[in-house]
Amino acid sequence: MAKIRNIIIVGAGGFGREVASWIEHLGADAGVTIAGFLDDTKEPCAALSADYPYPVLGSIGSYEPQPGEGVVVAIGDPRAKLRIAYSLAEKGARFYNVIHPTAVVARTAMLGQGVILCPFSLVSASATVANYVTVNAYGGVGHDVVIGEGSTICAHVDLTGGVQLDEGVFVGSNASILPGVDVGAFAVIGAGTVVLRRVEAGTTMYAPLSRKL
Ligand SMILES: CC(C)(COP(=O)(O)OP(=O)(O)OC[C@H]1O[C@@H](n2cnc3c(N)ncnc32)[C@H](O)[C@@H]1OP(=O)(O)O)[C@@H](O)C(=O)NCCC(=O)NCCS
Missing domain, CATH: 3.40.50.20 (Rossmann fold)
Known part of the structure; x- marks a missing residue:
């Protein structure tokens, strides 16, 4: 080919x-x-x-x-x-795959196709980034994180160790997801939100109280 x-x-x-x-x-x-x-x-x-x-x-x-x-x-x-x-x-x-020269990808991370890793993003040890995922500037993908197909991780987001995102999740700028938390398919996490526990599929959560819209 x-x-x-x-x-x-x-x-x-x-x-x-x-x-x-x-x-x-x-x-x-x-x-x-x-x-x-x-x-x-x-x-x-x-x-x-x-x-x-x-x-x-x-x-x-x-x-x-x-x-x-x-x-x-x-x-x-x-x-x-x-x-x-x-x-x-x-x-x-x-x-x-567009992988900016300043992006850091661990040897043990796995990337799908059509992935975009913007400047200063990090994909850490044993993380999985599925097809068509974007990690915008300064986005951090911690160890063992799984990001489902088509998800969009906005700038300055922190996905801490072991976070699991199903397909199509949108994580707004500066959000943090605490270790091991799962986020269901097509959920939306508002900018600046700290996500403490599981987010159900299709829901929108935002700071400061992580209320459901
Ligand atoms: C959470 C979000 C998806 C909600 O969007 P929406 O459904 O259009 O909601 P609205 O803008 O109508 O806001 C609804 C209410 O939530 C509040 N709100 C919305 N987003 C919020 C956020 N991130 N943090 C705190 N409060 C928020 C609004 O102030 C409003 O409150 P009110 O009803 O008391 O006035 C959106 O505000 C957001 O944060 N998107 C992420 C954007 C982003 O990071 N983009 C990066 C692009 S590169």
């Missing part, structure tokens, strides 16, 4: 531009270039902007995978991210 050389970023919003920035930091050794963005809300054009001179290639649905291409889904909302990732996977797309 051809080595991935051309990266397609799915989503040309703020996070898409961040992901483009982090790919630029990979340097020549990575052997990849940004081929462009896919975005359903933008017209195809030769360059997204003066600062991001990569084309908007078309809608997500119009994408047909080509040899040597890898996609990365730069979308924060886990449900939207998973829906898009699964539709692209069904078409035979290959997924690229």
Whole structure:
């Protein structure tokens, strides 16, 4: 199979531009270039902007995978991210892992495909990061943590040792989850929340009292 050389970023919003920035930091050794963005809300054009001179290639649905291409889904909302990732996977797309040069990944950690590790993130010993997970800047993934498919870990989050997130969990900026706590599928943890005990699937919890909305 051809080595991935051309990266397609799915989503040309703020996070898409961040992901483009982090790919630029990979340097020549990575052997990849940004081929462009896919975005359903933008017209195809030769360059997204003066600062991001990569084309908007078309809608997500119009994408047909080509040899040597890898996609990365730069979308924060886990449900939207998973829906898009699964539709692209069904078409035979290959997924690229964007791992910023400042990210630290333990030798014993396991990473799926389409993973984004932003600047200064940490994935510690024996942690598992499933497909299509984002760990944003300064996010900490402690030892033995399991992060389920499509989850989004925002900036400065602390997932302490042994935390288990089911698929599609959204953890807002600066939240902390205490050791060994489980979070059910598609739960949302509000910014700044300290999570002390299990969060049921599909619920939203937020600080200061971790009340259910
Ligand atoms: C928890 C969250 C998902 C709730 O969103 P929402 O359903 O739209 O809720 P609202 O904004 O309508 O707020 C509802 C109430 O919760 C409070 N609230 C919301 N988020 C809160 C938080 N993180 N901490 C404390 N209180 C919060 C609001 O003040 C409001 O209180 P009120 O009813 O007394 O006025 C959202 O506020 C949040 O924290 N998202 C994470 C955002 C983030 O980290 N983004 C990073 C992107 S890179």
